[in-house]
Amino acid sequence: MLLPRILSAIVMAVLFICAVFVLEADSFFVAMAGVVLLAGWEWARLSGVQSQVARVAYAIFIGVVCFWVLNLNLEALSLYITPLLWATALYWVIRYPAPLLWRHVISRLVFGVLVLLTTWTALVVLKQSEHFVVWVLLLMGLIWGADSGAYFAGRAFGKRKLAKFVSPGKSWEGVIGGLLLTQVGVAIFAVLSEFSFTQWLILSLIALLTSSVSVLGDLTESLFKRHEGLKDSSRLIPGHGGVMDRVDSLTAAAPIYVLLLSLAGWL
Secondary structure (H helix, E strand, C coil), X not given: CHHHHHHHHHHHHHHHHHHHHCCCHHHHHHHHHHHHHHXXXXXXXXXXXXXXXXXXHHHHHHHHHHHHHHHCCCHHHHHHHHHHHHHHXXXXXXXXXXXXXXXXXXXXXXHHHHHHHHHHHHHHHHHCCCCHHHHHHHXXXXXXXXXXXXXXXXXXXXXXXXXXXCEEEEEHHHHHHHHHHHHHHHHHHHHHCCCCHHHHHHHHXXXXXXXXXXXXXXXXXXXXHHHHCXXXXXXXXXXXXXXXXXXXXXXXXXXXXXXHHHHCCCC
């Protein structure tokens, strides 16, 4: 089991490097759309859709919506639904297992379209930035930093459960540890980039919000999986579960991150 997991991790790392450093804009958009289609197929499963045909149709529908938004040049505008989207998810996580709107299949499907659409459009907007490589690496650093910091801080100090009914393994201490680690990384980034004190404060706030929401993305997928009695979103990636299991934090973090960078005038 360890070997497939390691090989899958290497393949994913190589694909990520190629996507960031090699692909031109149009190829990047198509590649990210491919990831979104796979995630959409899995999201249908998380939403309780049993038919494989219906899952594939749902994924194709998401792809059509993505390119329709791009064709109308609405990708930047679509990001403004992100705060409402994840505020709703936060309410669902806090109230779980209360019988709220998310329990309905249609509600989860609609939510999935909006989540995956804004994830894709965020990456499209980011790719069009002059400093795409820097910003996307910082985004991934925030997500990985929040996750790694939470893991180690949680193991060392974790006592108070963050959301015991949704993800019993997560603790408040772990989340705080992850947020602190990302702030250390941002401080180093700001110094190396010769940011002013004001720019550093703005970036620190963006990092704080991005890292916090990345945790919510993980919790939201866990909520849907727990409701459906699933361990993984699928078995597409040997040793790692499914695509959604790898990008759940990104689906929440990327849209917020790109929206905040745009509002700060950095995109």
